[in-house]
Amino acid sequence: MNKDNLTTSWGAPVGDNQNSMTAGSRGPTLIQDLHLLEKLAHFNRERVPERVVHAKGAGAHGYFEVTNDVTKYTKAKFLSEVGKRTPLFTRFSTVAGENGSADTVRDPRGFAVKFYTEEGNYDLVGNNTPVFFIRDAIKFPDFIHTQKRDPKTNLKNPTAVWDFWSLSPESLHQVTILMSDRGIPATYRHMNGYGSHTFKWVNAQGEAVWVKYHFKTEQGIKNLSTDVAAKFAGENPDYHTEELFNAIEKEDFPAWKVYVQVMPFEDANTYRYDPFDVTKVWSHKDYPLIEVGRMVLDRNPENYFAEVEQATFSPGAFVPGIEASPDKMLQGRLFAYADAHRYRVGVNHNHLPINRPLSAVHTNHRDGQMRFDSNGGGSINYEPNSFNGPSETPENKQTAFELSGFADSVSYDENDHYSQAGNLYRLLNEDERTRLVQNIVDAMKPVLKEEIKLKQIQHFYKADNEYGTRIAEGLGLAVHQEV
Template identity: 55%
Template sequence: MSDTSYTTTNTGTPVAADSQSLTVGADGAIPLIDSYLTEKLAHFNRERVPERVVHAKGGGAFGVFETTEDVSQYTRAALFQQGTATEMLARFSTVAGEQGSPDTWRDPRGFALKFYTSEGNYDLVGNNTPVFFLRDGIKFPDFIHSQKRLPGSNLRNNDMQWDFWSQSPESAHQVTWLMGDRGLPASWRHMDGFGSHTYQWINAAGERFWVKYHFKTNQGIAVLSADQAAEIAGQDADYHQHDLYTNIAEGNHPSWTMSVQVMPYEDAKTYRFNPFDVTKVWPHADFPLIKVGTMTLNKNAENYFAQIEQATFSPANFVPGIAASPDRMLQARIFSYADAQRYRVGVNHAQLPVNAAKTQVNSYSKDGAARIDFPPADRPGYAPNSFGGPHADPARAAESTGWQNDGELLRTSATLHPEDDDFGQAGTLYRDVMDDAAKARLLAQIIGHVGAVKNAEIRARAIAYWSNVDIELGSKLGAALAATSVAV
């Protein structure tokens, strides 16, 4: 069957030639009136949007979330009502690497989810670890700068990383995760995901609960060794992206079981450590997992740029029944992520098909670059109005203001919670969770990473850092590095 389609300009006009410019005169000069040529070149020059400052390298797929259990006693969110199936998008990524960096670098993995719910879009933007390096967003730009490249050599630098980490003891728990086996997942399909932060659920009666999200892979956990990851990085920089795309295309649809930990609202005031500190996990013995449902990815993107690169995620995108917590890192992200998307993709990014809600949007946002949607001509462009325009409904979104104005929750964690130390949970992870083989691999990884530090003071601080996690671990690290020459 012959192809009867024909090439047009971006405004639909048929063009005369795909491969030859318009020329005039004996010298074959190309005139500016060849508008198809100038359109192609001008558009080509603008094909890329700014890459994400963090989580630049990634991929994703579409799927469905099915709520199989009754958790209505905790939340009235429509997507988490038993029997509800919600279309969704997932994006996985590394944190520090650029778009062209290898998938298999040692790094946390982003685990960003967009649920197209009947009450608007809900974004859950987490990682494959239950904790993070920082508890306060004011330090986030500094942390990322320490993980990027030196301005002179344009090379990543272990001294920068350990200079920051060793002066930020709250990072110990996450760095222990990072240097352990799960810092190198075998694929996106074989890693867990976490909301990481504490969030708030509100039920139909207005009762409030604190929750943490867990997505357990149904494929089983699988990891790479450092040698395997390095070898793959040299052979296939898109290894994880290739794995996800190929498996979905072949009908091998990955899935995750979502559960939550639920803390009664009042318990947060007197719990033994600050439950809103994202450098901490809640012990399952105190708050066991409660199953909610299953996430399955079953459809690849048709166009990576339009549907994955232009996908925008923000923790600011809540729905009724879900709200924020006093987590200081979460609150900073609520501003920062939404602002990054307005800069990176544009102020009207939510109108793009991949980001557009599948329910009615009645917004008073006006104009801006790339506006493609607009209200009826007779709708007033302001609120409140007397002419039938949309108006806020407190009954639908009363919880959007976040937690109740409760002074007890806003007091300093040191006053409220006696176990708010920085190294305790990292030590527990090392001593009680890792077996002897995992401990040995962790030590080997730390020796290699800290061994690359050239500055003697920073190296000493790094050894002290790991001694605070576990005295035996720090002693072994110090002994292993003692014979290494150090350039000051």
Template identity: 65%
Template sequence: MAQETHGAGRDTGVPQGPLTTEAGAPVADNQNSETAGIGGPVLVQDQLLLEKLAHFNRERIPERVVHARGAGAYGTFTVTADVTPYTRAAFLSGIGKETETFLRFSTVAGNLGSADAVRDPRGWALKFYTEEGNYDLVGNNTPVFFIKDAIKFPDFIHTQKRDPCTGSQEADNVWDFWGLSPESTHQVTWLFGDRGIPASYRHMNGYGSHTYQWNNAAGEVFWVKYHFKTDQGIRNLTQAEANLLAGADPDSHQRDLREAIERGEFPTWTVQVQIMPAADAATYRFNPFDLTKVWPHADYPPIEIGRLELNRNPQNVFAEVEQSIFSPAHFVPGIGPSPDKMLQGRLFAYGDAHRYRVGINADHLPVNRPHAAEARTYSRDGSLYDGRHGGARNYEPNSFGGPAQTDRPLWQAYDGFAGGTGNHPAPVHAEDDDFVQAGNLYRLMSADEQERLVENLAGFIAKVSRDDIAERAIGNFRRADEDLGKRLEAAVQALRPLRA
């Protein structure tokens, strides 16, 4: 049965005047194509027909390779605490200060037509339209990730997407990569636990995931991690519930978000940060820039800094959700990158993906352009260029009053490096380990949560065709926690007896 589509809050204004072609000429007949007599063949001179068919063939742009399936909404971020001792970012400069935002939620592995209710991380891409330009915070609904170096990202995603030979996601590929990449154990434990399938986008947390730099007016540097704690409460689906919902309503999460905002039930999140003085990083017990690790709250307690509310739906999903672009390279004064190797790779990859997918002028689209600032650049031309620069010069420096550099970097230089160039692994800290935090997460779970984790993991590992891949996968969880390994081995053997 088709779901009812609601239109509350929708802009239903109709353009006045007659229907026209794309060039503005009035259309005489939009119901019948032009033919050579009654019942005759269609004429190539019917340019309205050709225009409509040609436009229809080009209505879609390439979908995102990852995070293709998404929904979004506009909102407001409000500062609730003084963080000026840590950052000079203008949008964080005073209690009560408000900034317009746009937040896009997404699944990771599925394509544009996939279902919402699946076991998959959820993307959390948040754009702040600040007076100093747009700041994009790109993360997930988990505080960690599967890998710690961007050079492994294409290989990882290849294992999650459809196999080029079979056209299906293959358990062999997934578990072969995870088993050979033990740093994934922590995130896999998150993914197959209760929070692996959120009940809705409103009922999950968001995280910046990466470590970022904050710097204050005095030039002092701090490392930070962002947390967005849902005020609606955490709600999740079991695998059985998700299987039913994904089939009955593939658009469940998108619909829930849109209709909640239409009803005036605006979802909110309490925004927190963990703050580490820069000097702590070198001697911290594990690498603080490792995306597969969390900072224990006992070491760096989360501090509330603001509130995020979503309160306005997009009017056109293609224009505002599909064409929205986010890049972790979009910083503002007072905020910058860290040596996180995954973040460093994404600084390039996200912008490059959008230039390919949407176009070189994607930043000029209404959803992407600065709303509280003005973009002043010397870039010109390209697809969909709108001539916004008029007759201004397209080079710098110039003597015609064009925009000039500020001579003040957005972030502070970081000198914590030494040695020659090369393909180096990350520096080793005293307690660097791929399994400790996964084991800690398992031991924090209730008995029921542990049982569901084992069941979820075993159901997927049992699909693996080779014993060595299955055994390696189980072995990683055994290294995280001996009890988890034993229970998982028994559960997998019950579903798929390992051959001698």
């Protein structure tokens, strides 16, 4: 087999890749050694800034196949007929850890899917949990600061974590999930995925409904105990990444059945929980799961950096028939995610092969770093224009919905932070409750201020008397009075 010649990035052959050019055997090194300068300069730039959250992850290619007719709910073309297949790319990740952190930590898992549809890319950027810790994006930077490293010690800070949660009671539902058995999935293949937010589906007649997405693993739910997870973290911190890659290599292709809950548009005004509050779920009795399709992952990336690290997902990447809801957390993410990619990967990140739509792209965007296509050539870059340039399509306008109230900084009207967390606790069997309580007790013991522990115990107690009492007993504290 003939070898390829080593070249510079501009295609010139390299004569010596073992020795730099120097003035004699002792040097100094000559600045005219352009191959050396290029190697070092490129090496210094081989790492794009890691994601602020979801830094550690794994991904795979696959497809989505429609298995049920949902055209009465949405006009999205990739959902238009049973049997239709759409290629996709999925990235799984931990949330708080850095790029080199262990896969098996107790943490939510990111569950992001990019559908390469004929109408453009549709990104569904969720987690393996149906709810989240907060419900307003203005709190997100503060929350993530508590999950990251302390600015003084550069260590994880349990006091900051529980201080924030104790002062943000809306977090209780997600905290309960996180500290339960599902806080550490056995693998990426053995966990469910959720869109978490509420979204709007619109059909061809312009009729709208509200939906929530559920990806149910066909492999079954499996989790790791705290002890086993810690063992894996020490012995193989890339366990989940390796397991997913090897399963696909062996053609043991993971799959998820995809469902939605559908809420009639007007029900949003009368439902007992605010349907746009991402800290709440909708009862399956009220809004049963409706099958949509099946996701299968059947191909590993050829290059991790090009496909997994440079993949960019945004909850604002919609296609006709799928729109945003007034969910305050989602509204903030519509901006924040795309803006993070403009910073991290570059303003032209959607031109990279892993992010490039399969459909034609006609925008008036020009220039910017790493614009590596024809940059629009000499075509018109404004609209409206008189030269038959790309123009808007009024039929794809987003549907209108009524707004009311004063422009103000306001919270959600509904502040029941306890009933769903309590219901979840009562659904657990005794062994599951015991592990949940022990996980919380162990996590709270390092908290430095007793006042923080007492505040948090009150939240558990309000969700369920037994729940709060058992945690208080585990910490050697009482719950007899409000803090």
